[in-house]
Amino acid sequence: MSVFCVPPTQLFLETSSEVQNQSWQQSQSFVSPRGRWNAFLNQVCLSTFLPWLQTEYAPEATVETLSQLWEVVNGFAINVDTKRLVLIPDKNLETGEFFVPQEWIDIPKLAGDYYLAVQVSPDGAWMQIWSYTTHEQLKNQGSYDPQERTYSLEANQMIEDLNVLWVVRQLYPEEQTQADIFPLPILSTTQAENLKQRLASSIITNPRLELPFEIWGSLLEREDFLQATQNSNIVNLRQWFENIFADSWQTIENLFGAESNLAFSFRQDNDVTEESIRRIKVIDLPNQNRNQTLVLMLKLTAETDGRVGIRAQLYPHERNSYLQNNIRLELISASGDVVQSVAAREADNSIQLKRFRCPVNTRFSIQVALDDFSFVEEFEC
Numbered sequence: 001m002s003v004f005c006v007p008p009t010q011l012f013l014e015t016s017s018e019v020q021n022q023s024w025q026q027s028q029s030f031v032s033p034r035g036r037w038n039a040f041l042n043q044v045c046l047s048t049f050l051p052w053l054q055t056e057y058a059p060e061a062t063v064e065t066l067s068q069l070w071e072v073v074n075g076f077a078i079n080v081d082t083k084r085l086v087l088i089p090d091k092n093l094e095t096g097e098f099f100v101p102q103e104w105i106d107i108p109k110l111a112g113d114y115y116l117a118v119q120v121s122p123d124g125a126w127m128q129i130w131s132y133t134t135h136e137q138l139k140n141q142g143s144y145d146p147q148e149r150t151y152s153l154e155a156n157q158m159i160e161d162l163n164v165l166w167v168v169r170q171l172y173p174e175e176q177t178q179a180d181i182f183p184l185p186i187l188s189t190t191q192a193e194n195l196k197q198r199l200a201s202s203i204i205t206n207p208r209l210e211l212p213f214e215i216w217g218s219l220l221e222r223e224d225f226l227q228a229t230q231n232s233n234i235v236n237l238r239q240w241f242e243n244i245f246a247d248s249w250q251t252i253e254n255l256f257g258a259e260s261n262l263a264f265s266f267r268q269d270n271d272v273t274e275e276s277i278r279r280i281k282v283i284d285l286p287n288q289n290r291n292q293t294l295v296l297m298l299k300l301t302a303e304t305d306g307r308v309g310i311r312a313q314l315y316p317h318e319r320n321s322y323l324q325n326n327i328r329l330e331l332i333s334a335s336g337d338v339v340q341s342v343a344a345r346e347a348d349n350s351i352q353l354k355r356f357r358c359p360v361n362t363r364f365s366i367q368v369a370l371d372d373f374s375f376v377e378e379f380e381c
Helices: 016-027 033-056 069-073 133-141 163-171 189-199 213-221 238-242 252-256 258-262
Strands: 011-014 074-078 083-090 097-101 114-120 124-132 142-147 150-154 278-286 290-304 307-315 328-333 337-341 355-358 364-369 374-381
Touching: 016 033, 033 069, 033 074, 033 083, 033 114, 033 124, 069 074, 083 097, 097 114, 114 133, 124 133, 124 307, 133 163, 189 213, 189 278, 189 374, 238 278, 238 290, 238 307, 238 374, 252 278, 278 364, 278 374, 290 364, 307 328
Parallel strands: 083 114
Antiparallel strands: 011 124, 074 083, 097 150, 114 124, 142 150, 278 290, 290 307, 307 355, 328 337, 328 364, 364 374
């Protein structure tokens, strides 16, 4: 892009080849394609704009936002004195409308004062800040898209000249820039862990749109949420044959005592061998009237051809009780297809999937679902 094509009121900065290369290399550590692209655009913008800002206007400017956020949300924030600048990079060459993810507007921890619309060339060779606005204007005058969860403003509603921002900061340091932000609910540790496991599934391609925003925003506010990556939650089933288990997968005896086998036996279980391994996981199922605790059981058998034979069964935690009507136990392939699905009928005290065999290095997920609740665990054989 030629600098002569840039309006004189807009800030245009070229990016060094070193920044381009470093940004690309750093982006490759992100799990999803969306995360890698976000990381590249944001890192190019950050590494180019921050030194300029510190040199020209604000030596004290610092970056606060964790880069892990780019795995799920585009944008980053820079603190300047008591104000926050939120930059939203985009490779789109159209500048008619500015889109801001809802996370940067409605999560108190992330919300800023000023929002800068940034173009970044697809190869990262340059960046251009074509307009800016405030949190208050985005919240009160912007259009909200509930499908994409974004706020947007037309270009003619924004200020093109970034110099105006610095002048206003000097003349009116107490300018009202933020609209009211409502606090988000606080999640229990159990709720947060169940939701994190659900979102870690490979069948979920866009986690930020999977949950109601209030719940999603509460997860992002937790310090530990962004530390977990998608791959870290995959259960390697072959490690079970080496007596390597995650703490969340317990033996039946540890949870229920020595007599537990009387209550938990697979129906038509004809493949009992010394190589069979059984483990269970406790799932808390929210309900309007009460919480029901469920037990997901897996039994593995080593096959002679190298595959792993697997049975999956779901029980209520309490003996002599029944599963909620229509609760589903599902087997989902790595591509997101539902391979098996079974639903509890009235007075069912267990449901199970048909036994299946899993080849080496194959991934799949087990899902427990009822109404709006869903628990997903991802496995690899």
